[in-house]
Amino acid sequence: MLKVNNVTKKFGELVAVNNLSFTVEKGQIYGIAGPNGAGKSTVYNLITGNYGYEGSIEFNGRSIAGLPPFRIAKLGIARTFQVPEIFPSLNVQDTIYVGSRFGAKGGLDTKYSDEIIAFVGLKKEQFQNTGLLNLLGKKKLMIGAALATKPEILLLDEPMAGSNATEISRLMELIKKINQELGITIIIIEHFMKVLTELTEELLIIESGSMICCDKPEIVTSDPRVIESYLGDSYAEDN
Ligand SMILES: Nc1ncnc2c1ncn2[C@@H]1O[C@H](COP(=O)(O)OP(=O)(O)O)[C@@H](O)[C@H]1O
Ligand SMILES: [Mg+2]
Structure with missing residues (x-):
């Protein structure tokens, strides 16, 4: 449904997204995690047409590179922001x-x-x-x-940020319902690994704009590269 192919985004000297490729299938809940500044939100900004980039992004088989954000929204791609943006x-x-x-x-x-x-x-x-x-x-x-x-696909950017345990479980229920009852494909950027392992079928870990690994969450969270670069020793001990 959504194909990101060899996408690179530079802000001046900084390579925020570095030759990144991944594919999200229709119906999936797809997770993205990685340290602060890894380039996660930038990936959303590229998908939704906020900036130009190298490489290509396809939605339902057609290239959406170069389209303005409102056109991309009308094609069926919606997003939320890390900090609630309301009027x-x-x-x-x-x-x-x-x-x-x-x-x-x-x-x-x-x-x-x-x-x-x-x-x-x-x-x-x-x-x-x-x-x-x-x-x-x-x-x-x-x-x-x-x-x-x-939307056909909904991009959630750290929906749990700042929430307590009760709020997190409410939001998780809502996300599952959106996927199951409305049939909407979801990408979720999140820091809470427990949320990602419960919700997602596939999990992409990025660091400094590059993919570290991408697999089923239980495989990703036991990958030594992920534990070393992102989850840290305390995660390994707790789980
Ligand atoms: N509009 C921008 N101009 C310059 N640098 C940016 C811009 N947006 C993001 N960055 C930089 O790109 C890197 C990735 O940022 P971001 O995608 O927000 O990371 P994440 O969401 O993974 O925390 C960071 O170093 C950030 O400072
Ligand atoms: Mg972010």
Whole structure:
């Protein structure tokens, strides 16, 4: 479904993504992990058309290189951000409608948007100002606005960041539901290995922009290169 082929992105002298290739199959939950500054968010910025790059990215068999972000959104690729990006003066419904209006093929679909508000668990807050939502609410809102664009694939950037154990398990349930009930393919960047091993079928580890390994999570997390470069000795002892 999504093919990243030999992609390189440089910011001046810095090689943020270095000859990276990976493939995400339809229906998968695909994980990406690696140390801070490894280039994970940059990979999303390349997929969604925020920057130019060397190499190619294909979605459903067609090249999306060079397309502007709104075109890529309309093809069916949606993303969320590490820090919830919301419009604090809008209410929940209007925020979801904005996602639908500007991101969905065919424009605003109020019926589907209302279903999404209920699906992410914000029915009670539908007419509440988004600035009043707690962190979990803001994350549900950001995911809801992405879903309102009717994506085929959803890119989540560290969705668990800053969350406590209860919030993490709620978000994990939501992510599973998005995949299973809506049939949406998911890529998830995450630091919490337990989240990745429970959710994902395949896990890509990158460091300094390059792939370290890519395999089933149980194989990746026992790979000596991954333990050495990323997980550290304490992970090896705990698991
Ligand atoms: N727009 C940018 N301009 C310059 N450098 C950037 C830009 N975006 C990211 N970088 C740099 O690229 C590297 C990878 O960043 P990022 O993809 O955000 O890492 P990660 O998400 O894995 O923590 C970092 O060194 C970061 O400082
Ligand atoms: Mg990042």
